[in-house]
Each structure stands twice: as C-alpha cells, then as structure tokens.
Amino acid sequence: MVETFALEMYGELEKKNSSELFELSKIISENIHSEFYCVECIKKGIIYLHGKLPDLAKEFLEYKFKTLKNLNVVIANSVILEGVNFPIDNLFILNTHGLKAKDLINLIGRVNRLDSVFNKNDGSLSKLLPYVHFVNSTKYSKINSKMENKIKTLKKMVIKDEVKNPTLINFNYDGLHQEDLKSSDDDKDEFCGSKEEILKRIHERENFLLENDNNDNVKAEVAFIESGIDSIYTDPQKALETIKKRAAILVKKPLWKDTDTIDKIYAVFVDGLTELISDFAFKRLQHEAARRFYKLFITQRHTLSLKEHIDESVLYYLSIKNKPTGKLFYIGTAFGEIEKQNSFIKDRIDLSKKSYRELVNIALVKIKIENDFVSFTLNEYVKLLLEMSIIPEEEYNLFIYGSKNKEKSKFGRLGLSGLLISKLEKDRQLGNLIIDRFGRLTANNEFLKYINKQNEFIQFEIRKFLITDSSQT
Structure with a gap:
C-alpha cells in the first residue's frame, strides 16, 4: 500500500x-x-x-x-x-x-x-x-x-493498558483463561495450542533457565531454550533428544567437515523432524531447492553490493518467470497477491506478469525478507551448532560475518557488512581502524581523509559505526 x-x-x-x-x-x-x-x-x-x-x-x-x-x-x-x-x-x-x-x-x-x-x-x-x-x-x-x-x-481520553507480558505481576491469567474458553478450536494455534498452554510453557522454560544457570550438564538444553529454537518444535524435548543423538553421530563422519553449513542445519535440525516444526519459513529447508537458494544467498549477502545483489536476483527472476516456479513465486504475506493451491494465505506473486522495473523492486523487498530470515533465524541455528561443538568457530565466522579471519570478524560483530569490510581491506584501511576498550569503533586521521573521498552513501554506512570524537575514547 x-x-x-x-x-x-x-x-x-x-x-x-x-x-x-x-x-x-x-x-x-x-x-x-x-x-x-x-x-x-x-x-x-x-x-x-x-x-x-x-x-x-x-x-x-x-x-x-x-x-x-x-x-x-x-x-x-x-x-x-x-x-x-x-x-x-x-x-x-x-x-x-x-x-x-x-x-x-x-x-x-x-x-x-x-x-x-x-x-x-x-x-x-x-x-x-x-x-x-x-x-x-x-x-x-x-x-x-x-x-x-x-x-x-x-x-x-480513557486509555486502558493491556498487560500482555506473562512475567509481569499485573498480567491477567483469569482473563486469558476466559478468552480461551470463548475461542473455538479453529482460533487456537495448530501447533502450540491455547494461549494459556503457550504461556505455561514460557514459564516452564524461564524456570529451567533460572535453575540451571552455569550448569554444564544441561548446556545444550540451555542453549536450545535461550536461542528460542525450542519454540518452533511442537515437542521440544523430543526434538532436542533427537538433535543431540544425531549430532554425536554426524560429527564423527569423515565428510562432515566439508559439508556446507546450510546442509548441516538441515541434517541436525530438520531432517526427520518436519512434522514437529511449526515455523513454515524454516521448514522450507526440507526442500533441496530451498537449501541451494540459501547457499547462494549467504555468499551473495557477504560479497555483492546491494545493487549487484538486485541485478543477480532479477536475472534469476527472468530465467524462471515463465516456469511454474515463477508463476507461483514466494514473496511473503506483506507483498503476496495470490494463494498457493489448498491455501488461503496470499504469499505468492506471478513473476510472468511483472515488468522489469517491478522485478527490480520485488528483488529489493525479497533481499530484505531473506536477509531478516538469515539474521534472525538461520544465524541462531548456526550459533547453536557452535555452542554444541558441532562446527568450529572459523565456520561460524564465515557464515555470520563472511570471513574465517578472526581479525576481520571482529568488525563484523560491530555491524559492518562483509562487503564493506572487504572494501576497507582492499583499500588497506582496516589498519587505520581501532576498536577501543568499550567496543567502539574509532579511526585515525588517515582514515577520516579516506572517508571524505568516498561517495555519500558509503560515507553514511561507515559513519553509522564510527566515533570520530577522540575525547570519547
């Protein structure tokens, strides 16, 4: 709109x-x-x-x-x-x-x-x-x-606050129970049950975390809950037990080390568990085509500029726009125009009916949607793989920050994109940046001269992270 x-x-x-x-x-x-x-x-x-x-x-x-x-x-x-x-x-x-x-x-x-x-x-x-x-x-x-x-x-001018946080004292559990009684079965979440059941599970998870702080015997369980990953499974305990058992077997396989990280996420968290997964977007990884897409997307988000990424996406759309995949292309509910068969949710578009200009703006939206999915969903699974010692830190850094290099990854942790870090490295400017004892990014005069020679868009991206007032260091 x-x-x-x-x-x-x-x-x-x-x-x-x-x-x-x-x-x-x-x-x-x-x-x-x-x-x-x-x-x-x-x-x-x-x-x-x-x-x-x-x-x-x-x-x-x-x-x-x-x-x-x-x-x-x-x-x-x-x-x-x-x-x-x-x-x-x-x-x-x-x-x-x-x-x-x-x-x-x-x-x-x-x-x-x-x-x-x-x-x-x-x-x-x-x-x-x-x-x-x-x-x-x-x-x-x-x-x-x-x-x-x-x-x-x-x-x-009568504003009544609704306390929706179940951890607060004034949360109305009685009202929630009455709301559940009024609700039909169709109103209840297909995977999670009633609101009251959901909140009960939230409390159980919180109590578990409080009681097992610094308990190495349940390290995997704590990481599983803290990441929020447990909430996507309808039976978290069953899922976790399966994940722990298969992880112990997979890490011993000779080919595991060379397996792509996306395939590792699938092998540990998705394969054989799809009936327990309530997150539709994540469940897509059961399909090999979806895994191929994210392998390419992860590489592109770290190596291509936004403009280059849009151009690559549009080329892909042009190649599929007249195929069944293009005629029913997934874009999400915010921009969806048509429904998939046997679904009432408009989360698809027909690429064959889109002009080149429309495809460019679709690509812009799609890149944001997929970037958010990677940042807020897939990255959490990779973090859990690391915490469970299923992957090494170098692989984690490569997936999250686009580089195995620990020195470059520290700039990624501050929010700098992989592409920007690569540009600064190519221009021999990383040595002119300093991360102070408070974890803030500062620069010497040489770097400030360098910034002023860049176009305004790149200047803006760099200055977002940079503290130029030396008195603050």
Whole structure:
C-alpha cells in the first residue's frame, strides 16, 4: 500500500527544480538501483519507507529526509513513523485498521516534536496544535472501515493498558483463561495450542533457565531454550533428544567437515523432524531447492553490493518467470497477491506478469525478507551448532560475518557488512581502524581523509559505526 500510494502521489506532483534532490536521486540510482521507485519519487520531493526495504537504504533515506528541506513528503506505515523522529508538520492518516486510541495518540505525537516547536530558527508555539487529517478512502482502507469511530476514541481520553507480558505481576491469567474458553478450536494455534498452554510453557522454560544457570550438564538444553529454537518444535524435548543423538553421530563422519553449513542445519535440525516444526519459513529447508537458494544467498549477502545483489536476483527472476516456479513465486504475506493451491494465505506473486522495473523492486523487498530470515533465524541455528561443538568457530565466522579471519570478524560483530569490510581491506584501511576498550569503533586521521573521498552513501554506512570524537575514547 505504501509503494502504491507513493507512485500515485508521484503522478500528481511536478518535479522540483532542486539540484540537491537530483543529486540524491543520482546517489540512490548508483548505489541501490536506477529502477528503484524512489529514484524518480525523490525528484518530486517524495520518499516512501516500509519495513521491507533493506536497512541501509531505509536508514539513508530517513537521514536525507531530516537534512534536505526540499525532500518534504514521507509516505510510511505507522510502525516506521512511530519509531523515528521526523521533522513533520502535517500528518495524513489513510488507514486506522489495528490502531487503538493510544496508538493514534502516539502517531499524532510524531507531528511537530518539541525540538521543532522551540527551534530558534523557525519554532512557534502554534506547532503545539498539530495538523492531522484523517482520509477515509476505500482504496487505502477497508470498505466497511469506520474511521469516525476511531476518531471518537481520541476524545474519550480513557486509555486502558493491556498487560500482555506473562512475567509481569499485573498480567491477567483469569482473563486469558476466559478468552480461551470463548475461542473455538479453529482460533487456537495448530501447533502450540491455547494461549494459556503457550504461556505455561514460557514459564516452564524461564524456570529451567533460572535453575540451571552455569550448569554444564544441561548446556545444550540451555542453549536450545535461550536461542528460542525450542519454540518452533511442537515437542521440544523430543526434538532436542533427537538433535543431540544425531549430532554425536554426524560429527564423527569423515565428510562432515566439508559439508556446507546450510546442509548441516538441515541434517541436525530438520531432517526427520518436519512434522514437529511449526515455523513454515524454516521448514522450507526440507526442500533441496530451498537449501541451494540459501547457499547462494549467504555468499551473495557477504560479497555483492546491494545493487549487484538486485541485478543477480532479477536475472534469476527472468530465467524462471515463465516456469511454474515463477508463476507461483514466494514473496511473503506483506507483498503476496495470490494463494498457493489448498491455501488461503496470499504469499505468492506471478513473476510472468511483472515488468522489469517491478522485478527490480520485488528483488529489493525479497533481499530484505531473506536477509531478516538469515539474521534472525538461520544465524541462531548456526550459533547453536557452535555452542554444541558441532562446527568450529572459523565456520561460524564465515557464515555470520563472511570471513574465517578472526581479525576481520571482529568488525563484523560491530555491524559492518562483509562487503564493506572487504572494501576497507582492499583499500588497506582496516589498519587505520581501532576498536577501543568499550567496543567502539574509532579511526585515525588517515582514515577520516579516506572517508571524505568516498561517495555519500558509503560515507553514511561507515559513519553509522564510527566515533570520530577522540575525547570519547
């Protein structure tokens, strides 16, 4: 919806005669992709943001919106707006679905933050009364959406907090039990059971961790729970026992050392356990095609620039777009348009109906989705493989940071991408970086001169991690 509205607004506005906007558009084109929708939108002072844009691209656009006055329209979902302080003086709300009174108040609070009200250059007390517009459109809101009722909740000013954390004293277990009684069997999670059963398991896991802190006899069990991996199995105890037994056998096999890490994840955590796995995305590893995809993806995320990665993805899409795989391509529910057979979930798209420009923007989203899956899911399994002594540290570093080199991996731990580390190594700049005793990244004057010679996009990526004030070290 965010992209659709951005493109619709783009069609209604004139291009601005702004050299800084054209320069920004050029930077985005050169470092992300020339067919990225934002490249043209920027020329009219528009950017759009959503959670499925690659982090670096999203953060750079956020930064430029705060610093360029001619870039004056941001189109985003509520989650993005609530998490970032933008210099906003007008808010247009097109959809209130899922927003409660306190969510709306928080959203409205994004307009005219106090730093803009009391800004010595253009501050004004009139900004304490923000301009907020509710736009009730059937195109961008549900047909039966009653936006008027949501607006009325703002006048009541009675905000009732719901305590959803079961570890807090005020959590209402009685209310949860009543909720479960009212729920039909169809409302209960297919794999995990009722909410009450889920919370009971959460408490059991917490108690186990507290009672077995520093207990080496149950090291594997503790790592299994702390990683959250136990929660994807319907019978965690059975799964763990199987995993421990097979791991002891697999590590003794002569070919194990040379087996790809993705295949090791499959062999230890998936093979023969698919009926116990509730995480659909992770369960995909049972298919050899999915494992081939992630082997390639892991290599590409560490070695290709975002633009190169997009180009490689588009070439792949073009090769499959007229095959059954392309006509039912998995993209996830946020951007899905069609359902897979025997499914009611729209998580697929038909690549054969997409233009080259659309494929580029699909690739951008897909890279973010898969990067998140690797970072927040697969990396946890690799970490557990290391903690259970199933893989060596060098293999762990290669998978997570893109290098077996311990010296380079320490920069990866700070958040620098494998590609950026490789560039700095190639340019002989790693020696000009220092990690201080507090784990912060600092640099000498030679490195600061080097940064200033890079394009603005690379400068932004480096400066995210760098402390340049030597007095702080």
